[in-house]
Amino acid sequence: MFTNVLDYLDMSVDGYAEKTALSDSKNQVTYTQLGEMSDSIGTAVAEKCKSKNAPVVVFIDRNIESVISFMGIVKSGNFYVPVDRQLPVKRVELIVKTLNPVAAVIWERDNKILDEIGFSGERIVYNEAVEYTADKEKLALIREKAIDTDPLYAIFTSGSTGVPKGVLVCHRSVIDLIENFKVAFDFDDTRVFGNQAPFDFDVSVKDIYSCIRNGATMHVIPKLFFSFPAKLIACINERKINTVIWATSALRIIENLNAFEKTLPETLRTVMFSGEVMPNKVLNYWRNKLPDVNYVNLYGPTEITCNCLYYKVDKPFNDEDALPIGVPFKNTDILLLDGDTLVTEPGVKGEICVRGTSLAHGYYNNPEKTAEAFCQNPLNKVYPELIYRTGDLAKYGEDGLIYFVSRKDYQIKHMGHRIELSEVEIAVNSLPYIEAGCCIYDKNNEQIVLFYQSEKECEREIMLDGCKLLPKYMMPNRMIHFTSLPMTKNAKIDRVKLKGEYLGDD
Amino acid sequence: MKEKLLTILRELRADVDFENETALVTDGILDSFDIVSLVAELNAEFDITIGVDDLEPENFDTVDAMAQLIEELAD
16 A cells, blocks of 8 residues: 555665656656655755655756655655746745745755745755765654655645645645556556646646656656647657646647647657646647547646546547546546535536545645635535535536536626636637637626637637627627737636736726 | 837737847747747748748747748748
């Protein structure tokens, strides 16, 4: 039985000593090296901090050192908090203020940022820590005292209010996820994961731990390659990457750039995606170009440890169809709740609520926000049991699969009609000349506002073609053209920004 | 043509000093979303087709490199 992600690491150090565990464009480490380097960092952190279950910040980059640091911090008996050094200093300051970290694992150059925010914790420079003499006895003692509900990491998500929230996740939740992934997707030591997601984005948790669990290899793909697909494809082929767990937007870029026009990735077996609704137009591009690959749609917020629902794409879809989010992972229960009432019949909408080991502990140092989202299961009156309310609406299809409908706050009442804005979005996004689009309801003016990205302004075309897909009352009343929609750090369309800039905050 | 290009770039990213940057993509100033929209815009504006082979960092690191690429493709 696994009770600590370090059990995964130990197992692979034993079983796959000389195999490459992690690589990036500059460096690579074997499992033996990963074990030794994280021992050194773990010892350095433990000696300097003497803390247990305390936050340690890591200034991350697109490199393997970030992951080696994570493992070291776990060995020290603390939990890691990945922070992107390119974040605005003000935001780093907000995060640090919420956390009050005991230490930060940094590179020399990061001292500047820490000085600026008046960082009071220990500063552990990676290059020095990795040379530290490991104290195996000390690390063994720390390990002995660890339990599986101890925190593993905190990942900050942008709160809709503007104050970042640190989602705190424990070992047991990650182990639950990774064991389920292994079984559901046949992950084993033949896998080579091509990591796209930044390490402060929880999509990367699946890469890191699926790799270490299975004695597989993870290659960190440089961000730059996602702008220059020839390099990306060459990288996949050279590194023999066969499994990618990417953000939906990364797959969309490939389609937008017609990246598979000339050369194809040759080694891909499994392509998984999450983070945003996957338009079938984009997926069909991939499926046409790479018909032998297994595609998996994943759904879930950070608060339930990456994903709680999955759908193995097993039949053709038209561009305008909605893709199911499928069925819950084993050991996860999904409740669709309409208020406090359970929804079971097909076609009826309910909020996706999650029950199970996968639930995060909550938001670090933020009991109010935690209590709002992690609350008592209304169907259980007899003992304490938490569910996580996602704020996402879904419904069962006639096929028994779950379909994402919209964010809870996307459902609008417009001209007497009940409209799901995502339905409008799906229609608009299926139009061949639309690269991306999203709808926001302008309550003050009672208008559906479409923000769309396309080569050139095409309001007339959208009206003409849209009316073929949607009832007139669902058509956007106002359209704003972008050559480039603003994106959030997690590569989603920045709705908060659009709303603020174009509709005024309400 | 360079002026037209600069106008497009400034509309895309008002925050960037395009004339003086020499590593627009290598330094990560322009990300993949910028490149996607830039390519679409250049294709439309200059009536060219920037293909996968043209999508190389060298062609997008400076304004001059982009101008040269556009000229080559327009021929």
